[in-house]
Amino acid sequence: MLLAGDIGGTKTHLAIYSSPRELRTPVVDKTFPSARYSSLEVMVKEFLMQVDANIDRACFGVAGPIVQGKAKITNLPWLMDEVELQRNLGIEKVRLLNDLAAMAYGVPLLSEEETYILNKGVVNPQGPIAVVAPGTGLGEAYLVHNGSHYVAYGSEGGHADFAPLDEKEIGLLRFMLERTSHVSYEHVCSGIGLPNIYAYLESTGIYEVPKWLSEQLAQETMQTPTIIKGAKESSMPICVEAVRMFASILGAEAGNVALKVLATGGVYIGGGLPPRILPYLSDGSFMKTFVAKGRMGKMLADYPVSVIQYPNTALVGAASFGFTL
Template sequence: MGYGNEKDITVLAGDIGGTKTELALYSSQSGLRRPLAKEKFSSRDYSGLEAIIEKFLSAVDIPIDRAAFGVAGPVVGGRAKITNLPWVMEEAALAQTIGAQSVCLLNDITAFANAVAVLTENDLHVINKASPAAGGTMAVVAPGTGLGEGFLVWDGKGYRAFASEGGHADFAPIGPGQTGLLADLSDRYDHVSYERVCSGMGLANIYQYFKNTGVTGDPDCPARKVPAGEDPVPEIIRSALDKEQPCGLCEKTLEMFVTVLGAEAGNMALKTMATGGVYLGGGIPPRILPLLESESFLNAFVRKGRMAELMKKIRVSVILHPEAALLGAARHAMTAPG
């Protein structure tokens, strides 16, 4: 895969999170599908990103031309702080540590969106099999721990990725069930955003709402036995998809979640005019593929009144690539001017 450069360019890319940090080296000659080196680190075992980079580079001994890091936290003026770690990162200091010409810190959803432009059909599971428009805007909706949203715009030469804070927009309920959920959450939160409903924390909120309103489920469901303070989402998903003994409470939770996700993916498609397609990322969609192929998701996605016919023509895909954020950071570094 070439990038229009006369000489081979080596980039260091990173996906930096509160739990794990993954680094990889790529060259413009070998392309983004064949990293020269790659390693994962436990973030909490290190005092900062510089310490991880120094350990990683000491084992590879390859000069770096550029670097880019997707960061799970806000990036302002070349400075970033991890949301769940006491790390502060600055582009200038990282450039000195790496010895690179340029270093860029990216919001993690920007890094993730960057990957969309280089994904192949093997990296995707298509939900709505429409044909994307050449050069059309592409939207990204990524429910994981929170709800990340972004988009890619064609500038005449390639796609440029942008982040948004659309996940914090007001939650708009559809039907009495979701209206009841909104009323319940409004008693607990000053502002009820889509992230409060359409994310890992959202799944937990929906589950608790149905549990409190008397929806019954399997009394032996593992989700009921998750200790307070621990994440119940893995057990909610597992119990909802259990073919032998599914939990009705967990099934109802996932059904509402999928409907909300379909509606919000449709909202994002309309707001960005995403004729290039909508891409579902984050940690949750790949784990609930059977539900995303249900009528609940697509009906909610398409149900946009006079825009329904337009929505039917927008392709929707789930991103299956397990390292999309890392791939996107590498693409950003590889295609940056200079």
């Protein structure tokens, strides 16, 4: 029996599996609000108390870098250690994976119906695959084929320097530099980043912002859902522009990652945000900045690009890897 987990800054999804052939149908699964728990051990023990299962191995996708079997959640004060988890949970084998590596392991298992194609391109069946995933933060990973199967590698590329493409994005960079000494893509292209784009647009004084919207956002610790709702349902101009800028910046960074790994096997856009803003990703602005790489643009235009719509890709990827332990 395998325990798998997708551990994020906002929520954690735990599941128990009995077979690698049944990754879509766990024996039991449950989602937890991460911030309510002091550690992963506390959460897992609560979960296992509710089920009758003899767990012999576990694999957790973790939102942060893994160094010598140890990890710290990027947006949580959790410290994790494979050896400590084995001892404290009484599980023989425990492995920590970068959460984007876990998502990457799930990508080859996706069906065509579980993705939304932004650019059909031409697939190299064994070419490198890039994964860019804006959720609470911005995760990035890639897959390389070793001759028999794909091997995933996580990265912290979302923390690389933000590179603006036009005057409006230069203004965004200046706005952010007044508030932080380093501006990464995560600062402007994630659940954390979208409110920063909105705040910048509001600071320009160009957009009329209703009083109710300002008051609602001021009361919220997570403003991204309201901004997306304003763009989709209310068609608030400032919200529409914020999401459009987000889609454009995401396209540019996805193109950056595709160039760095020569992602002829495809580029997959994951995370919780892209499925919620598909109209803004499919209207052409994403692909415009994706291919805006000078003489490399024609090459990138041949790369397949898809949005991952299956919500449990990282969990399935962690489970798939876990069964190889």
